[in-house]
Amino acid sequence: KAGVTQTPRYLIKTRGQQVTLSCSPISGHRSVSWYQQTPGQGLQFLFEYFSETQRNKGNFPGRFSGRQFSNSRSEMNVSTLELGDSALYLCASSFGTSGRTDTQYFGPGTRLTVL
Amino acid sequence: AQKITQTQPGMFVQEKEAVTLDCTYDTSDQSYGLFWYKQPSSGEMIFLIYQGSYDEQNATEGRYSLNFQKARKSANLVISASQLGDSAMYFCAMRGGSYIPTFGRGTSLIVHP
Numbered sequence: 001k002a003g004v005t006q007t008p009r010y011l012i013k014t015r016g017q018q019v020t021l022s023c024s025p026i027s028g029h030r031s032v033s034w035y036q037q038t039p040g041q042g043l044q045f046l047f048e049y050f051s052e053t054q055r056n057k058g059n060f061p062g063r064f065s066g067r068q069f070s071n072s073r074s075e076m077n078v079s080t081l082e083l084g085d086s087a088l089y090l091c092a093s094s095f096g097t098s099g100r101t102d103t104q105y106f107g108p109g110t111r112l113t114v115l
Numbered sequence: 116a117q118k119i120t121q122t123q124p125g126m127f128v129q130e131k132e133a134v135t136l137d138c139t140y141d142t143s144d145q146s147y148g149l150f151w152y153k154q155p156s157s158g159e160m161i162f163l164i165y166q167g168s169y170d171e172q173n174a175t176e177g178r179y180s181l182n183f184q185k186a187r188k189s190a191n192l193v194i195s196a197s198q199l200g201d202s203a204m205y206f207c208a209m210r211g212g213s214y215i216p217t218f219g220r221g222t223s224l225i226v227h228p
Binding site for chain 2: 033042043045048055056058088090092099100101102103104105106107108109111
């Protein structure tokens, strides 16, 4: 079974631009979560989508948004990029129906650099 | 609120020896799940092992076992017979009533030949 895939793997943008990251979950998984990982803040939860609806949201500004399509693929968008948005963005998929026991499987990440 | 604490920023172990990575958690939830992930330098987070708060036995997955002590709120990862490929960052995480996972800051493990 194919794992979680993320595209692109690397991105370089300049301040003020916007960016869209893509995530394809494991087949059969309906939940997709996004995380931001930085050396200073560690791994922080952005949001989770389940069956095309945002189910949970972390503490990030509205510049960070996402969506999920009917095939469970998800996109994350960051508008008006800031230098502090430079990070590894990880996507994780799971069945989404097991609550606390729901195991997430991560993709390889997209490394975003904002200049 | 949930909190995960990993007090060991870095650990060193000799190849073929066992190593324990510490994880303590704080939550007011009675039902929760505990997870360990490995992150090599490539960046991908690899799921290792899961323990449910109501599971009476410690979880094991191959060379990985989870030393779960509920009263002490600890969920330490034990890696037996360390291999060079085990060198990576290790993250402890939990998922409680809010269903939003909380991750610790991680422990860097270096395995020496």
